[in-house]
Amino acid sequence: MTDPARSLSEQLGGALPPGIEALDDEQRRMLAEALRDARRRQSAALARASDEALRYVPAFLRGTVRKVVGL
Amino acid sequence: MNNLESRAEVRKLARVLDVPPERIAFLERVDAADLRELRGRATDVLFDANLGVLQRMALATRIVPTPVLAKIAQKVFGPLLCARIAGLVDVSRGVDVASRLPPRFLADVAVQLDPRRASEIIARIPGDTVVAVARELIVREDWITIGRFVGHLPEASVSASLEALGDVALLQSAYVLDDKSRAGNVVELLPAGRYGSALRAADAEGLWPKVFDLLTHLDEPLRLRFAVAAADLRPDARERAAATARELGLDPDLLLARVYVPGLPGTVDG
Numbered sequence: 001m002t003d004p005a006r007s008l009s010e011q012l013g014g015a016l017p018p019g020i021e022a023l024d025d026e027q028r029r030m031l032a033e034a035l036r037d038a039r040r041r042q043s044a045a046l047a048r049a050s051d052e053a054l055r056y057v058p059a060f061l062r063g064t065v066r067k068v069v070g071l
Numbered sequence: 072m073n074n075l076e077s078r079a080e081v082r083k084l085a086r087v088l089d090v091p092p093e094r095i096a097f098l099e100r101v102d103a104a105d106l107r108e109l110r111g112r113a114t115d116v117l118f119d120a121n122l123g124v125l126q127r128m129a130l131a132t133r134i135v136p137t138p139v140l141a142k143i144a145q146k147v148f149g150p151l152l153c154a155r156i157a158g159l160v161d162v163s164r165g166v167d168v169a170s171r172l173p174p175r176f177l178a179d180v181a182v183q184l185d186p187r188r189a190s191e192i193i194a195r196i197p198g199d200t201v202v203a204v205a206r207e208l209i210v211r212e213d214w215i216t217i218g219r220f221v222g223h224l225p226e227a228s229v230s231a232s233l234e235a236l237g238d239v240a241l242l243q244s245a246y247v248l249d250d251k252s253r254a255g256n257v258v259e260l261l262p263a264g265r266y267g268s269a270l271r272a273a274d275a276e277g278l279w280p281k282v283f284d285l286l287t288h289l290d291e292p293l294r295l296r297f298a299v300a301a302a303d304l305r306p307d308a309r310e311r312a313a314a315t316a317r318e319l320g321l322d323p324d325l326l327l328a329r330v331y332v333p334g335l336p337g338t339v340d341g
Contacts, residue, residue, distance in 0.1 A: 012113065012116060013116070017105035017106075017109055019101035020105055023097070031088075038088045039120055043121060046121055046151065046155065052147060053128075053143070056147050
């Protein structure tokens with residue numbers, strides 16, 4: 001099983017602040033999950049917004065724009 | 072540390088993580104400075120995700136004239152995408168586009184924006200636009216977003232917004248100010264009559280904890296302004312304030328100390 005503190009610190013890219021490090025495993029796991037869920041939701045929302053934006057690009061250019069922008 | 076500050080931080084972190092504050096209420100016993108660091112780093116994680124694509128999208132917007140870009144921003148990009156791109160576009164173009172957008176949409180963008188990443192644009196948004204967006208956020212009672220922006224706005228815009236901000240909104244926003252070290256700068260801009268009206272509003276709306284949280288972030292001369300105004304409160308209101316301070320483990324004299332300011336009527340030489 002993944003160490004909950006490491007999972008959160010891995011997402012945050014470094015050691016946790018002392019008060020967060022001192023939380024129990026379940027609480028740190030909950031924070032790690034909340035951050036992961038927020039990232040997923042944000043990525044999905046951005047992908048939806050980008051797709052919507054692409055609908056306004058002429059069809060014959062969409063492939064090129066996708067490639068250039070990296071969508 | 073005071074627990075009120077940690078509670079305010081929990082509400083702000085809940086907004087970043089998009090979870091109900093009750094779900095992370097266990098963090099209220101954590102030092103506010105640690106929570107602030109966690110929130111800042113979580114915000115960075117979210118804003119740095121998808122950065123490559125967003126940078127290329129920001130680059131692509133360069134070829135679009137700003138009036139067209141403003142239309143695309145509102146009708147196609149939507150607030151989330153605009154908020155993520157805002158910090159990546161040229162400042163003058165960003166300001167130009169923002170000035171063409173309606174306050175309601177700008178308020179939607181503000182909710183999603185990390186002000187640290189677009190501070191140059193925010194600082195150059197015209198004051199009347201700032202006030203219009205502030206009014207929109209007040210209607211929504213979105214104190215957290217208001218509190219996040221205060222530290223990034225020029226004094227004139229903050230002053231103008233304070234006029235729009237009623238006493239309850241003022242106390243609620245001050246409680247969740249992103250940078251509490253700026254509380255004094257905001258309080259300093261209040262006209263004389265606001266100290267008393269804010270205290271009366273606090274008593275009427277049960278906001279004494281917010282007042283005491285604010286007082287703990289003010290230096291002595293600014294606390295004195297509230298103490299002078301508190302001398303005019305009704306005895307029952309003063310008693311409610313004192314009871315709240317004691318419940319919070321704070322000294323009621325933060326607000327209710329007898330003060331004497333030479334030449335200022337209503338103060339007591341004691």
